Amino acid sequence: MSHPLDDEEQAIAEAAFRLPVPPTSAVRTEARAAQVAGIAVVVSFVAALIAFAGRRPGLSGGNGVGDVAALIGGVVAAIVLPLAYRHSYDHPQHHWLVERPAWRRYLGLLALAAVHGAIAFMAAWAGFRIFQQAFGSLTMDPFAGAIATSIVGGLSAYATYQSGARMNSYLLSNLLATYLGAGVLTSMVTTTNPTWWEVNFSVLGAANSGVAWAFNATLVTGGIVITMLAEYVTRDIQALAAYRGDSSGRSDVRTRPVLVCLVLMGILLAGTGLVPVDVFMPAHNALATSMSGAYVALVVGLPKWVPGLSRTFQVTGFVMLGGAVLAVFLWYPLAYYNMTAMELFVAGVVLGWLVLLIRNVAAALEDARRRALSDLLGS
Numbered sequence: 581m582s583h584p585l586d587d588e589e590q591a592i593a594e595a596a597f598r599l600p601v602p603p604t605s606a607v608r609t610e611a612r613a614a615q616v617a618g619i620a621v622v623v624s625f626v627a628a629l630i631a632f633a634g635r636r637p638g639l640s641g642g643n644g645v646g647d648v649a650a651l652i653g654g655v656v657a658a659i660v661l662p663l664a665y666r667h668s669y670d671h672p673q674h675h676w677l678v679e680r681p682a683w684r685r686y687l688g689l690l691a692l693a694a695v696h697g698a699i700a701f702m703a704a705w706a707g708f709r710i711f712q713q714a715f716g717s718l719t720m721d722p723f724a725g726a727i728a729t730s731i732v733g734g735l736s737a738y739a740t741y742q743s744g745a746r747m748n749s750y751l752l753s754n755l756l757a758t759y760l761g762a763g764v765l766t767s768m769v770t771t772t773n774p775t776w777w778e779v780n781f782s783v784l785g786a787a788n789s790g791v792a793w794a795f796n797a798t799l800v801t802g803g804i805v806i807t808m809l810a811e812y813v814t815r816d817i818q819a820l821a822a823y824r825g826d827s828s829g830r831s832d833v834r835t836r837p838v839l840v841c842l843v844l845m846g847i848l849l850a851g852t853g854l855v856p857v858d859v860f861m862p863a864h865n866a867l868a869t870s871m872s873g874a875y876v877a878l879v880v881g882l883p884k885w886v887p888g889l890s891r892t893f894q895v896t897g898f899v900m901l902g903g904a905v906l907a908v909f910l911w912y913p914l915a916y917y918n919m920t921a922m923e924l925f926v927a928g929v930v931l932g933w934l935v936l937l938i939r940n941v942a943a944a945l946e947d948a949r950r951r952a953l954s955d956l957l958g959s
Contacts (some may be wrong), residue, residue, distance in 0.1 A: 586888040605670060611746045616663070617738035620656045624733025627652055628726035636719040645720055646708020648730040653736035654701030660737050661693040661721040664744030672750075676815060691804035695759045696743065700736040702762045749812035756805050757931050763798030764927075767791045780919040781866060781927075784855035787959075796853040803850025810842030810936075816941050817886055822889065823948035836884040841878035845871050875930050876901065886941070891941040897933060904929045 640646035668678050712718075720728065743751060745954070764781070772790030776783040784795040814835045821833035828865045848871035857864045879897045882889070904926045911922035 605667075608666035609667065609742065612667075613664075613738050613741040613745070616660055616741050617734040617850065620660070620737035621730045621734040624649075624652050624656065624946070625726045625730035628729035629722055632720075632725045634722075636721055637725050638717070638719050639715060640705075644708070644712075645725045645728050646705055646712065648725070649708060650701045650705035650730040652729055653704045653732045654697040656733050657700035657737045657740040658693045658697030661696045661744045662689055664741040665689060665692060665747060667745040668747045676811075680811075687804060688808045691801050691808065692744070692747075694797075694801050695755060695805060696740045699754060699755075699759055699762060700740065702766050704736070706766075712803045717842050749809060749816050749938050750942050752805065752809050752812055753935045756802060756809060757935055758929075759805070760798065760802045760931060763794065764800070767795040767798065769792070777920045780857075781923045782852075782868075785853065785856040786858040787856070788858075792856060796856055799853025800850045803846045803848070806846030806849060807843050808846075809840050809934075813842060813938060813941060814839045816945050819883065820886075820888075820941065820945045821949055823945070823952050832887055836877065837881055837885050841874050841881070844874040844936045845878075846919075848874065872904075872926065872930070875933075879933065882937075889940050889944055893936060896936065900929050900933050925940075 588631075595794040628645075628648055631643075632645075637648070668674055680688075743755065764784070767784045768776075770791050771784055773783065773786075773788060776789060783789060785792050785799070789795070817833060817835045817838060821835070824833065848867050851867040852864060852871065855863045855867060879901045882897065883894050907922050907925040907929075910916040911919055
């Protein structure tokens, strides 16, 4: 039951209500996102008017509305991301971002800009392809096409600013999953080799696939993002360890092995993209296999390195690992399906487990914070 405030508490409360309330970080983020989106709408409209001048473009294909909108949306996202990501440094828990070496900051920033730009491009391109199927041979005059393009530019700017300014491990893991999934799917549907799936995924990165650069760039950029994710995750784990530490500051949480495994996964994935299968197959296969090894080590060692995560998550991790092993056996030696199906299943398991890891670490950290706050208020 609540109790009445004494005279001193009442005076403090009244004084607090009389003070001007400064805009919060969240309010500033919303305002800036809207401002950036407004600028993007105007710039996109003008650029599209110039691109569509003197013709009636279709919704997709042949330099249509979708093609131009996708390009503009991607460029807008790539430009807006650095502006927004800088504001994530202002968060009290993200000051460590500024302390990283300059080359790591710029490399990570470049990767994030490329990821946001690619997602914006692929989303707009695929969306207009669907609309083209729905509306058949519909064409637009330059003004209508520019309006549609400006909407894409504004949405791209707004969503990218929100993502960059609020970046954390949870958002970064979802971004990674979306980017890798969309990038690989785009490579599948645009390849000039219709029988690629009869061999394996890596064929999409071969020079004769027609989309080798897109597939390989997806792997390289995804690898860089995983190394960034490793830093975010280990910082969350360090915060969790601080909340769980005893009076001497000791804790049973170990972050170094987790960081090493995640960084290795990122480096090996990037290396897989840097060494396409048609350039040097043994090295390509060794890099991909080693990445799977780092994932196995992380799943097996995590209960010891980060104790206290939910038992359900730990069991789920081993079940998913068992499913990945079963998928390999179904390919070899059982020959139930080909390598492409096996790679698809294993990649989905690894990516899905990474997202679960982030969510469970974030949940454990939130519970630890609540307990600490409860203990503080109780004292």
